[in-house]
Amino acid sequence: MSGHSKWSTIKREKGAKDAKRGAVFTQIGNQIAIAARSGTDPTMNSALAMAIEKAKQANMPNVNIQRAIDRVNDKNAAVLEEISYEGMGPGGIGIIIETATDNRNRTFPEVRNALTKNGGRVADAGSVMFQFDRKGAIRVAATGEDALLAILDAGAEDAIEEDGDILVYTDQKDLAKVRTAIVDAGLAVTDAELQYVAKNTIEVGEVETAEKILKLLDALDDLDDVVNIHTNVDITADI
DSSP, X not given: OHHHHHHHHHHHHHHHHHHHHTXXXXXXXXXXXXXXXGOSOTTTOHHHHHXXXXXXXXXXXXXXXXXXXXXXXXXXXXXXXXXXXXXXXXGGOEEEEXXXXXXXXHHHHHHHHHHHTTTOEEOOTTTTGGGEEEEEXXXXXXXXXXXXXXXXXXXXXXXXXXXXXXXXXXXXXXXXXXXHHHHHTTOOEEEXXXXXXXXXXXXXXXXXXXXXXXXHHHHHXXXXXXXEEEEOEEEOSOO
């Protein structure tokens, strides 16, 4: 998972900067709006609660959060739809790009251009997706055996220490339940979401290829309609 870790680390660092110019606010706002379709009360809608939590961690103003929730009842608001695209990148890596868009005729060309301009291409539907499992992923601000045992007792499938945190994987249907159990155990959850987790990774040790991959992932992440990116790359190059 080291490649995932490197991209995740870069994305988290970049996210703090992007939030200042509103890019992350747009992406998270779309996630909140979609989650709110299943209910606007976060105490009854775990997906909405997690999206709001992510928004607060990005220092998104409460008024923006409420505006995103209110979209579900705004008949004049453009309807958002969730669309996932599959791509191939430098080194033969697979990429899944999750989007939330009110205009797929805008979003697809933007995704395609980001791929083709950075050494990648759009892949046929299903040709990448089968290489991943849909999992709940929770990041916990903790380390050590006691924390790992508490997390596993909370119902996690797996838990790995990574970059000073613990990355936790769950069955997708157990994400909210395990997250709640971890919080109840006194541990701090800094992120919780559904992810596509690679069944096998592609190791990239060449610096030039690794830099091209990170540039491509960065270009995709800069698109307002993109809400998440998943890849099977394992970057071992020292960059």
